[in-house]
Structure formats: structure tokens, C-alpha cells
Amino acid sequence: MDNEKLLILDGHSLMNRAFYALPDLTNSEGVHTNAVYGFLNMLLKMKKEIEPNYIVCTFDKSAPTFRHDKYTEYKAGRKKMPPELSQQFPIIQEILNMMSINIFEIDGFEADDLMGTLSVFAEDKGIEVYIITGDRDALQLATDKVKIIITKKGITQKEIYDRSRMVEEYGVTPTQFIDVKGLMGDSSDNIPGVPGVGEKTAFKLIREYKSIENVFENIDNISGKKLRENLKKYMEQAAFSKKLATIVTDVPIEMDLSSIESKKQYDAEGLKKLFERLEFKSLINKIPGSKQREKDEICKTQDYRVKVNHVDDLNKLKNFVHYLSGSKIKDNLLYINFNVVNGKTYSKNFIDKIFINSGEENFEIDVSKLYDENEDDTVELMKVLFENPNLYKISYDVKSPCSILHRMGIKLSKIKFDIKIAAYLIDSSKSNYELLDIIKEYTAVDISEEDKDIFVKETAALEKVYSVLRQKVEEGNMEKLLYEVEQPLIPVLASMEYEGFKVDRNRLLQQEDKFKLKIDKVQNQIYSLAEEEFNINSPKQLGKILFEKLDLPVIKKTKTGYSTNAEVLEKLKGKHPIIENIMYYRQLTKLYSTYIEGLKTVIEEDDKIHSSFNQTVTTTGRLSSTEPNLQNIPIKYEMGREIRKIFVPDNEDCVILSADYSQIELRVLAHIADDKNLISAFINHSDIHTKTASEVFKVPIDEVTPVQRSNAKAVNFGIVYGIGDFSLSKSLNISRKEAKLYIDTYFERYPNVKLYMDNIVKEARENFYVTTIMNRRRFIPEIKSSNKIVRALGERLAMNTPIQGSAADIIKIAMVNVYRRLEKEHLRSKLILQVHDELILNVYKEELERVKNIVKMEMENVLDLKVPLEVDINMGSNWYEAK
Numbered sequence: 001m002d003n004e005k006l007l008i009l010d011g012h013s014l015m016n017r018a019f020y021a022l023p024d025l026t027n028s029e030g031v032h033t034n035a036v037y038g039f040l041n042m043l044l045k046m047k048k049e050i051e052p053n054y055i056v057c058t059f060d061k062s063a064p065t066f067r068h069d070k071y072t073e074y075k076a077g078r079k080k081m082p083p084e085l086s087q088q089f090p091i092i093q094e095i096l097n098m099m100s101i102n103i104f105e106i107d108g109f110e111a112d113d114l115m116g117t118l119s120v121f122a123e124d125k126g127i128e129v130y131i132i133t134g135d136r137d138a139l140q141l142a143t144d145k146v147k148i149i150i151t152k153k154g155i156t157q158k159e160i161y162d163r164s165r166m167v168e169e170y171g172v173t174p175t176q177f178i179d180v181k182g183l184m185g186d187s188s189d190n191i192p193g194v195p196g197v198g199e200k201t202a203f204k205l206i207r208e209y210k211s212i213e214n215v216f217e218n219i220d221n222i223s224g225k226k227l228r229e230n231l232k233k234y235m236e237q238a239a240f241s242k243k244l245a246t247i248v249t250d251v252p253i254e255m256d257l258s259s260i261e262s263k264k265q266y267d268a269e270g271l272k273k274l275f276e277r278l279e280f281k282s283l284i285n286k287i288p289g290s291k292q293r294e295k296d297e298i299c300k301t302q303d304y305r306v307k308v309n310h311v312d313d314l315n316k317l318k319n320f321v322h323y324l325s326g327s328k329i330k331d332n333l334l335y336i337n338f339n340v341v342n343g344k345t346y347s348k349n350f351i352d353k354i355f356i357n358s359g360e361e362n363f364e365i366d367v368s369k370l371y372d373e374n375e376d377d378t379v380e381l382m383k384v385l386f387e388n389p390n391l392y393k394i395s396y397d398v399k400s401p402c403s404i405l406h407r408m409g410i411k412l413s414k415i416k417f418d419i420k421i422a423a424y425l426i427d428s429s430k431s432n433y434e435l436l437d438i439i440k441e442y443t444a445v446d447i448s449e450e451d452k453d454i455f456v457k458e459t460a461a462l463e464k465v466y467s468v469l470r471q472k473v474e475e476g477n478m479e480k481l482l483y484e485v486e487q488p489l490i491p492v493l494a495s496m497e498y499e500g501f502k503v504d505r506n507r508l509l510q511q512e513d514k515f516k517l518k519i520d521k522v523q524n525q526i527y528s529l530a531e532e533e534f535n536i537n538s539p540k541q542l543g544k545i546l547f548e549k550l551d552l553p554v555i556k557k558t559k560t561g562y563s564t565n566a567e568v569l570e571k572l573k574g575k576h577p578i579i580e581n582i583m584y585y586r587q588l589t590k591l592y593s594t595y596i597e598g599l600k601t602v603i604e605e606d607d608k609i610h611s612s613f614n615q616t617v618t619t620t621g622r623l624s625s626t627e628p629n630l631q632n633i634p635i636k637y638e639m640g641r642e643i644r645k646i647f648v649p650d651n652e653d654c655v656i657l658s659a660d661y662s663q664i665e666l667r668v669l670a671h672i673a674d675d676k677n678l679i680s681a682f683i684n685h686s687d688i689h690t691k692t693a694s695e696v697f698k699v700p701i702d703e704v705t706p707v708q709r710s711n712a713k714a715v716n717f718g719i720v721y722g723i724g725d726f727s728l729s730k731s732l733n734i735s736r737k738e739a740k741l742y743i744d745t746y747f748e749r750y751p752n753v754k755l756y757m758d759n760i761v762k763e764a765r766e767n768f769y770v771t772t773i774m775n776r777r778r779f780i781p782e783i784k785s786s787n788k789i790v791r792a793l794g795e796r797l798a799m800n801t802p803i804q805g806s807a808a809d810i811i812k813i814a815m816v817n818v819y820r821r822l823e824k825e826h827l828r829s830k831l832i833l834q835v836h837d838e839l840i841l842n843v844y845k846e847e848l849e850r851v852k853n854i855v856k857m858e859m860e861n862v863l864d865l866k867v868p869l870e871v872d873i874n875m876g877s878n879w880y881e882a883k
Contacts, residue, residue, distance in 0.1 A: 030768030182242030
């Protein structure tokens with residue numbers, strides 16, 4: 001038995017260590033998981049390093065121990081465990097049971113006593129013992145065969161102590177360490193010790209006198225009058241503290257070595273399901289057996305593939321497609337993986353290879369090589385493959401290849417399932433949705449990015465991923481959202497990317513000159529107000545001007561000096577005219593770099609900007625635009641609005657048409673809240689802000705002033721975002737009392753809005769998520785936070801998400817319907833941009849009336865709401881005029 005090892009885990013200590021070392025992690029259900037995740041990582045790491053024959057985990061019981069019986073103040077004053085941590089203990093104990101790790105916890109004793117008893121028992125049998133803990137109290141248990149592993153600096157670093165290391169580092173033996181504790185006490189356990197004796201003095205005394213008893217026998221020899229007095233006065237207290245600090249090693253427990261064996265058999269399936277629910281992607285792959293089984297299944301298919309590298313090989317695929325489309329095999333499903341290479345511009349993006357798994361044959365098509373050999377034959381093959389109405393395609397991130405195929409004159413039809421979009425709908429909170437991560441999360445197969453067969457293995461895994469994700473979409477009742485909104489939107493976005501938005505290069509140069517002149521003018525105004533020239537872009541130099549020379553009140557300081565960020569400048573507004581000029585200067589320079597200089601680099605040979613539209617970025621369901629972002633051109637200042645003048649129709653026979661939903665979020669609020677007064681206002685086509693002003697300020701509609709209407713507008717839109725009296729008072733520059741009165745009066749007039757707000761927050765607390773009209777789901781773990789600020793954020797998200805998310809759903813359905821009508825009626829006018837509640841089209845003048853009618857009809861009849869949807873349509877020779 002000399003080579004056998006026992007690993008003892010200090011459950012409470014390790015959970016605490018992990019909880020405070022890691023950020024607050026939660027799964028999509030809002031369950032806190034950081035302590036469990038950190039604990040498991042330490043456990044798996046130690047198991048791998050030590051390879052124990054036996055393993056146990058000890059926990060403290062909530063019942064009082066024998067120490068409490070001796071000393072009622074034992075551990076008194078210790079902070080109550082945060083609920084975010086306490087809720088994780090049942091989870092870790094469930095996992096330990098599934099891992100066949102024996103748990104020890106006994107009323108009347110602490111985990112330390114159980115660790116001491118187990119270590120003595122094992123050492124007597126010649127077993128080497130490793131105790132892993134974050135608590136130095138356990139150092140007294142160290143011997144030549146009992147090693148104490150102390151976790152340090154989070155969960156990654158550790159120190160290992162045996163008897164010799166203790167003597168070497170501290171100059172005392174492990175048992176003498178108890179005497180040190182008796183003298184110095186322990187504030188965390190409320191062990192009193194001797195007042196005035198700290199760690200340094202305690203170690204010095206025990207090194208010299210070896211024990212508390214010897215210290216007292218030699219008390220008159222100890223230098224320092226105050227120290228001698230304290231030692232004499234608190235002699236009994238020190239001896240008592242030593243007893244409290246001593247770990248018991250003879251707890252009456254029945255021990256059977258076979259019951260604590262480190263078993264190789266886990267409840268692998270149970271662990272996998274639990275880790276999936278907890279969203280421990282990386283840990284799923286560490287469950288023995290789970291990864292290998294599925295990896296073996298995937299590897300079976302990888303060698304059975306037909307490579308299509310030359311034009312001569314095209315017939316292999318063509319014949320198979322014809323055969324497959326006429327058969328009933330696998331419901332004619334094709335699992336397709338595109339290797340898309342993204343260039344610097346839209347026109348430089350290309351499909352390098354395509355991997356197809358039909359369940360019967362697997363193909364690897366070298367599109368780049370085929371295209372170079374024979375462009376016409378390759379395009380014909382792609383048409384046969386992708387436009388075939390009898391073949392249903394399951395793929396990942398279909399929009400990118402769909403957009404490239406569109407450029408080649410090929411339409412990707414019968415998209416049955418997009419893996420990326422489905423993963424996004426299931427949990428919209430993630431920062432990215434890489435295929436490898438999705439495969440790892442939902443199949444536990446870990447494919448390396450360096451694997452030379454990465455695309456083949458990914459393709460082989462698609463069928464399993466599809467099966468899991470389809471079930472999860474159904475469980476979330478999101479079939480309609482996926483199949484009738486998000487996936488039909490893919491060809492619409494592909495078309496918009498292909499069409500692009502034309503830019504007038506001459507006007508862009510003119511705008512560049514205007515910006516330079518304006519920036520110079522504002523810069524000189526700042527220099528004049530500062531009475532000197534300096535680098536406005538340097539926070540250090542700007543800080544000196546504002547807070548030293550102009551003597552403005554310091555709002556915030558950083559390690560490097562004064563803060564001059566936007567928040568600080570906002571608080572300084574009105575205190576000196578230089579502030580508004582600096583804010584304007586920053587806005588101008590940002591606009592110039594982003595939308596003047598920035599746009600010049602992305603205009604392609606066709607004089608168009610081809611932005612990329614993304615469905616899986618925002619948590620609310622809104623589309624995003626990148627490379628460049630055309631949705632975010634600031635319009636606060638006229639110079640920002642002027643940028644829109646450079647965006648023009650395709651040619652002189654066209655105009656730009658803008659179709660904008662009127663107050664869509666307020667209309668959605670009226671529908672969801674089912675508030676009669678709000679619904680009535682929209683049904684009667686009232687000016688909702690004037691109507692609200694009349695209600696809130698209790699004046700006749702025809703007597704509402706512009707200021708009252710403006711304030712009512714702030715209240716209307718603030719309510720949508722869960723605004724409070726503090727934020728509204730800042731926004732309107734009024735007192736909190738007045739702001740509260742506005743909000744209270746608003747809720748009096750629109751009582752069902754208040755009821756909706758209260759109910760949706762309650763719903764979020766119960767479910768950890770809220771949904772839109774189309775059942776789009778957003779998880780809100782913040783709603784359960786113990787931090788008031790974070791919890792308040794969660795409440796505002798709960799109030800706003802169903803509104804903003806439903807508005808996003810509506811505009812997406814409108815895009816699909818408008819696109820299909822234009823296609824159906826064979827019109828040349830095209831949808832080219834979406835900016836939140838607005839659609840932009842390039843419209844041929846001869847089709848203008850038809851397109852206006854189509855757009856208005858389709859946008860206003862998207863869903864059957866309790867209030868009418870209204871659309872404002874404008875035209876112009878550029879985007880600025882149309883808007």
C-alpha cells in the first residue's frame with residue numbers, strides 16, 4: 001500500500017475560494033455557477049496531477065459544533081454566506097455524487113476535523129495523503145506522509161506543505177502551528193488569542209519557547225512590558241484558544257477504504273446533461289468516455305468522401321444530386337459546410353471549398369480550383385446543387401455563402417435549418433457563435449482548430465448538432481420565429497449586401513472639405529477660450545486646461561491624472577463655454593475619421609458600399625450592420641446628418657425611398673400592455689406626445705406647449721426603457737420630485753402600462769427570461785443579482801426587451817414581405833438598407849407608386865396588433881432628402 005494516495009477536498013473552503021476568485025458566472029437560466037466551475041477545475045486538475053487511489057470531499061454542517069458548545073462566540077460576527085454562493089452547494093454535491101466521490105459531513109464537527117481524522121486513518125495504513133484547501137488552519141495536519149495543498153491567488157496557484165516544508169518556511173512544526181494560532185487568535189473564526197500579539201510575535205515566541213505552556217513558564221524572561229502584561233493577563237484565554245484551534249483527529253466515523261476508492265466509472269450521461277444545463281462547455285469534454293464515443297462516430301465518416309477538384313469530377317456530384325433529388329433517402333437532406341474566405345471588401349469574399357454530407361455520400365468540392373478551371377461549368381454545378389427545390393439544406397451561417405452565391409447569380413433555396421441562427425435564438429447573450437464552439441457545447445466533441453480535417457469533421461457533426469438544436473428550438477416554442485422570420489430573412493440580407501448603397505465620390509470629397517473647415521473652426525474657438533494652443537485629443541493636456549487653468553470643478557481622477565471622458569464633460573456642461581465646444585469637436589472628429597476617411601476605404605469599384613448585415617449580434621433581436629456600420633451615423637448635429645447626402649440612388653432614373661415606422665415601440669407597448677387609453681390614442685391617430693402631455697400636465701390638448709410636449713416625449717420613451725425619477729430628472733433638468741410626479745401621473749392615466757411593467761419584472765424573476773410577441777427569448781440573469789445596481793439594470797431590461805425585441809421582429813417580417821413582393825412582381829427596385837425602424841430602398845421612378853403602395857401595405861400589415869402600425873414614406877435624390 002506504500003504507493004497508494006488519498007485526496008481529501010475541503011469542500012466549503014474550495015467553494016469559497018472559487019466564488020471570490022472568479023467573476024459572477026451564471027447560466028442562461030440565471031443560476032450562479034462560478035464557485036462550482038472553479039471547484040471542478042481544481043478537482044480535475046488535482047486528480048490529474050496526483051492520480052489518487054482514494055478521494056473524499058468534506059463539508060461543514062450548518063448545525064453548531066462542539067466548539068460552539070465550549071465557546072458561544074465561536075465564529076460569531078462572520079458574514080452570512082451570499083445567496084449566490086449558498087445556492088451552488090447542492091449543485092456541487094450532486095456533481096460529486098455523479099462522479100462517485102464520497103461526501104463526509106457530520107453534525108457537531110467541522111470539515112477540518114473530518115479531514116484530520118481521515119488523514120490519520122489513511123497514514124496509519126501507509127497511504128500518502130493530500131489535503132487541498134484554501135485554509136491555513138489545515139497546516140497543523142502536515143506530516144511526512146500528509147501533504148497540505150494550499151490554494152493561492154484564485155484557483156490557479158498552490159503551495160504544498162509537509163512537515164519539513166513547515167519547519168523550513170515557518171521555523172515551527174505543524175503541531176506548534178496550533179500554539180501560534182492560540183497566541184495570535186483568528187479573527188475569521190472569532191478565536192480571541194492574546195490581545196496585542198500578532199502573527200509575527202506569535203511565531204517568534206513559539207520558535208523560541210516551542211509551546212504556549214513554555215511561553216507562560218518563561219514569561220518573566222520575555223522582553224517588552226506591554227507584551228508580558230498581556231500574556232499574564234490572558235494566559236488562560238491563550239490556552240483556551242489553542243484548544244479551539246486544535247483540529248480533532250478522532251471523530252467517530254466508520255471507515256471503509258473500498259467506499260472511498262477513486263472510481264473510473266462516472267454517471268457520464270448525467271454529468272453531461274447537468275454540465276449542458278450549467279453551460280460548462282469546456283468541462284463536458286473532460287467527462288471520461290463522453291467525448292471519445294461521439295468523436296469516434298464522427299471519424300467514421302471522414303474518410304468516405306468524394307473529392308471534386310477538377311472539371312472532370314463535376315459529373316460525379318451532378319449525377320449524385322440528380323439521383324438524390326429523385327430519391328427518398330434521408331428526406332433529401334444535405335448537411336453543408338462552407339469554407340468562406342473573407343477579403344477586405346465584399347467583392348473579395350469567396351467560397352474556397354464546400355463540404356457536403358448527405359448521409360449516403362460525402363463530398364469535398366474545391367470551388368476555387370474549379371472556378372479557375374471553368375467558371376461556367378462551376379456556376380452550372382452550383383445552380384444544380386443550390387437551386388434544386390427537392391434538396392433541403394442544413395448548414396451554418398448561411399447568409400455569408402448566400403451573399404457570395406447571389407453575386408455569382410445563384411440563389412440558395414430550401415434552407416431548412418441554420419445552425420448559427422438557431423444557437424443564437426436559444427441563447428442570444430453570447431459574444432460569438434463559432435461552429436466549433438457550438439459543436440463542443442451540444443455534442444461534447446472537441447475538434448481542434450489545427451486539425452487538418454477540421455471542415456470534414458465539422459460537416460460530419462452537423463447532423464447531431466441539428467438534431468439537438470431543433471429540439472431546443474421546439475422546446476422554446478421558437479419554430480415560427482426561426483422558420484418564418486429569421487431564416488426567410490437570409491436571402492433578403494444577402495440581396496441587400498449584393499445591391500449595396502451607392503456613394504457620390506464628389507460629394508464625399510466636398511463633405512471632407514466641409515468637415516476639415518468646421519473642425520478647424522471649432523478647434524480655434526477652443527484655443528481662444530483656453531487662451532493657448534494645446535493637444536485637444538490629449539486627456540492630460542486637456543485636464544490641465546480645464547481643471548488647473550480654468551479652475552473647473554474636478555469630477556473624477558484617474559491614476560494618470562484628471563478624467564476628461566464624456567461622462568465628466570456632461571457634468572461640466574454649462575459651467576464654461578469651452579465644454580460644449582470640446583464635446584462638439586470630439587463628435588466632429590469621430591464623424592470625420594469614421595464616416596469620411598473610413599468610408600473612402602470601403603467604396604468598391606461599382607461606387608457602392610456593401611455593408612454586412614448580421615442577425616446574431618444583438619441580444620434584443622435587432623439587426624446590426626458592420627464593415628461599415630451604416631445604422632449608427634449620428635444625427636444629433638447637422639454635420640452628422642449631412643453625411644447622408646453622399647448616399648445616392650443607383651442612377652438618375654432612381655430615387656431613394658425611406659419608409660419609417662411611426663413610434664413603433666410605443667405602439668408595441670400599447671399592444672402588450674393592453675392599455676385602453678394608450679390604444680385609444682393610437683386608434684384615433686392622436687399625436688401621442690401631445691396626448692400624453694395633456695394627460696400628465698392636465699391641460700387641454702390645444703393648450704399643450706412645445707416644452708410640455710417635449711417633456712411628455714421624454715416620459716413616453718423613458719417608460720419604454722424603464723426610466724426612473726432620477727434619470728428622468730437628469731434628462732429634463734428638473735427635480736426628482738417633479739420627475740416622480742410626471743411618472744406617477746403617467747401611470748395613473750395608463751394603469752395597464754404600470755401593470756405590465758410590474759408583471760414582466762415578476763415573470764423575469766420567475767423564469768430568468770422574457771419573450772417578445774414572436775416568442776424571441778432573452779435571458780436576464782441580472783434580475784437575481786444581490787447587487788442593487790445590477791438588479792435594477794435587469795429590471796429595466798425585462799421591461800424593455802419585449803418591446804424593443806417585438807419591434808425588431810416586426811421590421812424583420814416587413815423586410816421579408818417587402819422583398820418577396822418586389823420579387824413576385826418582377827420589379828427592379830430593391831431593398832438596400834435597414835436602420836432599426838426604417839427601410840431604405842433604391843426605387844426606379846417608373847415603379848415609384850407601385851413600390852410605395854407595396855412598402856406601406858406590407859409594413860403596416862405585418863401582424864394583427866390592437867393598434868394600427870403607421871409608416872411614414874419619403875423620397876429624395878439622396879438619403880438625407882429622403883429622411
